[in-house]
Amino acid sequence: MSHHEIITIEPGKRNGKPCIRGMRITVYDVLSYLASGMTYQEILEDFPYLTQEDILACLSYAASREQQTLQVQA
DSSP: OOGGGTEEOOTTSGGGOOEETTSSOBHHHHHHHHHTTOOHHHHHHHOTTOOHHHHHHHHHHHHHHHHHHHHHHO
């Protein structure tokens, strides 16, 4: 499954930040948890409504954004 099917952007939700499946948890939230050292399992235990696929979609979304940034700067 592509991150395009999981990551949603709605202008009225979380100020238009990319969220997971229309919920109020953002890609940034998940990436911040990972950056702080939380494991996938810890995130899934703290947020039982998330799936491993959601976490992977956040990483895929971030990689895609980074690729776009690199292309613009080149």
